[in-house]
Amino acid sequence: MKRTQYAVIGLGRFGSSLARELTKLGHEVLGIDQDEEAVDEMSEVLTHVVVADSTDEEVLRSLGIRNFDCVIVAIGSDIQSSILTAILLKDIGVPLVVTKALSELHGKVLNKIGVDRVIFPERDMGIRVAHQLVSPNLLDFIELSRDYTIAELSVPKRMSGRTLKDLNLRVKYGCSVVAINKKEGVIIAPTANDLLEERDILVIIGTNSQIESFENEVVK
Template sequence: MKGNQYAVIGLGRFGSSLAKELVKLGYEVLGVDINEEAVEEMSQTLTHVVVADSTDEEVLKSLGVRNFDCAVVAIGDDIQSSILTAILLKDLGVKSVVAKALSDLHGKVLEKIGVDRIIFPERDMGIRVAHQLVSPNLLDYIDLSEKYTIAELAVPKRLTGCSLKEIDPRAKYGCSVVAINKKKGVIIAPTAVDTVEERDVMVVIGTREQIDQFEHAVIR
């Protein structure tokens, strides 16, 4: 097991999926839910599981959550419990508190109480799918900040054999290719002489506008 320890509070679809992946990555995970069936379902998967009310400060203290590197509030549809749990985790001194938001207003409240990272899984997935529907060569993208995005773009057949110097996304569109994923492996920080082939995947960083321009002008 790796050093970091995570507590995932709320073992619904999002929380259980997150917790399972953290375990798969080699981390210790405590799963907490008020629903006994949800806890029982994860009992053979996570490091520890507990049936508990996360809005009870004494319960959180007894679980030792303040000793965890990160606590994720993944409570499904009870906004009040989500907010109260996040407040208690911050008050108890958990190093990093991450919370799932069900709406923009919920997210604003979580931000006001000092949650370190707010996740909008349904909204973000909807946005991602919409981009993929209108841009078939856009495989995936992640917003790094309000300004910058990193995207994976599939190389079309007509660019086979072209070098990055010929494509020149930085000079023409302001975005940069930071990696090329090829069948034989990944080229990190490719140079101007590196070439691409059909079905290679270019990892591009830039503003969303720059990447959109590059994708529309070159990739489509």
């Protein structure tokens, strides 16, 4: 697998967590922050770290930021710096700019200036937790877009011993099972004859309403 080069600007709680995980996944990560202490904390974790002002175009160019495959702007509370940094990155020619939004309005501005992806860590986590609270069988919930969702659902006892063909999810609900996580391993692209057991985890993709309909069926 190609080692993608990432740069993470802003090494606060979100940025440092993201940078650590990217490093664990085997990618090269450059960490950038104006706070020397934050940079020192990540110096032995990331591929490279540097104390720098990301709102200075010359500084960004000197770091060779244009050569990175993806740059994530994870600046904590300074909306002005976040927006200016994103503008500079797009102007310099970074292929993929992902920016953390601090509010809906901030997100709208980022979209207006052409950021490739805007993320709302606190809001998105809140949505996932809400779904998990409402449906005990729902283990994880990721909104792929405004309309599509991928969800992990635990197989209840009453569905144990049935096959995917028996459940007939595609016809009844319109959603698809893309994987089954079993004790002995994960089945990717399962067949209609794959047997389900209690506590297996179904990975399902579909529209939000399709997933919701199936959730309601599961928890009956």
